[in-house]
Amino acid sequence: MGEQLEDSTPETIGYIVTVQSQYLGRVQEVTEMLESAGMQVERVLGTLGQIIGRAEEAKRPTLAGVEGVQSVDPARQVRIPPPDSQVQ
Amino acid sequence: MFNTDESPSANGATPVPGRYVVVFADPHPSAGDRLGTRVLQDEAPRMLEQEGFSLETYFPRLGVAVVDGDSAQLGELRARCASRSMPLRIVPELVYRILSSPPEEPETPAGPPFTDTDDLTWGLQAVRARESGYTGRGIRVAVLDTGFDAGHPDFAGRDVTTMSFIEGEDSHDGHGHGTHCIGTACGPRPLPGARGYGVAPGASIFAGKVLSNEGSGSDTGILAGIDWALQNDCHIISMSLGADVREVHPPYVAAGHRALERGTLIVAAAGNNARRSAGNPGFVGAPANSPYVLSVGALDEKLDIADFSARTLPGRGGQVDVSGPGVRVHSSWPMPKRYNTISGTSMATPHVAGIAALLSEATGFRGRELWAELVQEAERLERFSVDVGSGLALAPPPAQVPAEPAPAPATEPVPVPVPEDDSPESFYGHG
Secondary structure, three states, rough: OOOOOOOOOEEEEEEEEOHHHEEEEHHHHHHHHHHOOOEEEEEEEOOOEEEEEEEEHHHHHHHHHHOOEEEEEOEEEEEEOOOOOOOO | OOOOOOOOOOOOOOOEEEEEEEEEEOOOOOOOOOOOOOHHHHHHHHHHHHHHOOOEEEEOOOOOOEEEEOHHHHHHHHHHHHHHHOOOOEEEEEEOOOOOOOOOOOOOOOOOOOOOOOOHHHHEEEEEEEEEEEEEOOOEEEEEOOOOOOHHHHHOOOEEEEEEEEOOOOOOOOOHHOOOOOOOOOOOOOOOOEEEEEOOOOOEEEEOOOOOOOOOHHHHHHHHHHHHHHOOOOOOEEOOOOOOOOOOOHHHHHHHHHHHHOOOEEEEOOOOOOEHHOOOOOOEOOOOOOOOOOOEEEEEOOOOOOOOOOOOOOOOOOOEEEEEEEEEEEEEEEOOOEEEEEHHHHHHHHHHHHHHHHHHHHHHHHHHHHHHHHHHHHHHHOHHHHHHHEOOOOOOOOOOOOOOOOOOOOOOOOOOOOOOOOEEEEEEOOO
């Protein structure tokens, strides 16, 4: 009890990283820095300037501190009602 | 008598004898024929001077002059402008007083309550889609939803591009919601032997599947879909989706802003979380509550706010911006069912997206200008703005058909016959 066991597969969260407008031409560079900071990048949206991937929750402040990053936000789910619902 | 372009107004303003307002502008501006700064600053005043008018009250930024003149002199100016295809209007200068009685309402083609007819849905009647004459030709509309039944017979021969952002699923619509929304925004009208239901039947369709056949999706797919629509230079992105959360989600603030900067307008459903009959007005959820994303509420056939349609959320961006038909909406559905009639702010949103396509075609406006035009031209309703925003989004009125082609510009000014002073014909100079 009370002893912290090392977890070999730390739990990760899906994050959306938005780059600053002035870094829109350097999304690839920001992506590489995010990877070095511990983010597993899944998708780079070059036009929009957003990088989608996963990271441990504890790494969020580190990611937010990467040069060119505007915000780091947890990815959310949306859901619409089933097809037979009258209001959609 | 010299005929001006407008008879003295009915609300009691009286013309000043011998004084006229000369307007160098098209009364129905579109991107193609707006007069440039150079014309308004150089050419227009030169014409006035050459016809002997004083430039004392010429406003070059407006292209408007107030002049003393007589019929013959004005007739010559008009002929001269016509020979150069310069749009011109001449109206009497009026003296204004505080309004004592409201001006008469112009006649509207049909009024609420609306009802589906054999050949047109109630929604298309309400937004005056058919009267408009525009079809969204040349405009690219992206609908990010559950995909599309690209084999639907009502869309044979249409320009359709599809893409799936859902792992393990192709772009086919295994739900129905996406095909219904695409039908309302871009489906056919008229539809021989059946009810037309699409606002912008001439638009190019970009169907991005960002919600699974089960109806669920994540920010990842939605943002990827927005990015794809931007890469394809879509003019309008319609998103009938959302989460019932009050917090503004920052990724959509950036996405909406960056889309507008590229000339792309994102419209999103306000949400269906209200139960107004039970005293719960709901709130606008994400992503519609983001600033730079146009939020759409739902109206019923009487143009009353729908029972489920969410109310403005206090705070920046949380408002309902405009409304569209969203109750008992008939539209396309994946085969073999073919059609379905359902309700929701999800159904109001593609109405507005389709109208945006028509407005975009009619005016050439994109992005922020298109947003402003949609909101400005909406029909005001006697309902709370927190519920319906600026009111019912409307299709643009028909283009003015020129009576005859403008004479070709010649090196030497060609004399144009000046109509008799008592001629009843219109003097619009933009033929």
